[in-house]
Amino acid sequence: MRAWVEAEAEKCVYCGFCEPLCPTLYPGGHRGYGPRGRVNIAFNIVRGGKHTGETLKSIYSCLLCGACNLVCPAKIDIVGVIRASRALGG
Ligand code: SF4
Ligand code: SF4
Numbered sequence: 001m002r003a004w005v006e007a008e009a010e011k012c013v014y015c016g017f018c019e020p021l022c023p024t025l026y027p028g029g030h031r032g033y034g035p036r037g038r039v040n041i042a043f044n045i046v047r048g049g050k051h052t053g054e055t056l057k058s059i060y061s062c063l064l065c066g067a068c069n070l071v072c073p074a075k076i077d078i079v080g081v082i083r084a085s086r087a088l089g090g
Pocket of ligand 2: 017
């Protein structure tokens with residue numbers, strides 16, 4: 001699962017197309033509460049990084065609505081990455 005998350009997250013080109021659709025980004029107050037931020041948090045975790053209280057809040061405040069998946073030009077399974085990061089201890 002770690003290799004899959006890493007491969008998915010590596011596809012992110014930081015375009016930000018996913019962000020306007022995310023219902024949790026603006027309430028969260030910064031990009032860490034949007035899909036792009038969550039993909040990069042997951043990438044950091046599978047590369048050996050440690051969660052902080054803030055990253056845990058980000059990962060667990062995702063509604064798993066899937067709006068981000070629909071627009072990602074890199075075809076990242078963002079919801080799958082977020083689910084996996086929870087399963088990996090996120
Ligand atoms: S699945 Fe999560 S990250 Fe993606 S748009 Fe919905 S709330 Fe935002
Ligand atoms: S739309 Fe996809 S490639 Fe673009 S920032 Fe979001 S996750 Fe990364």
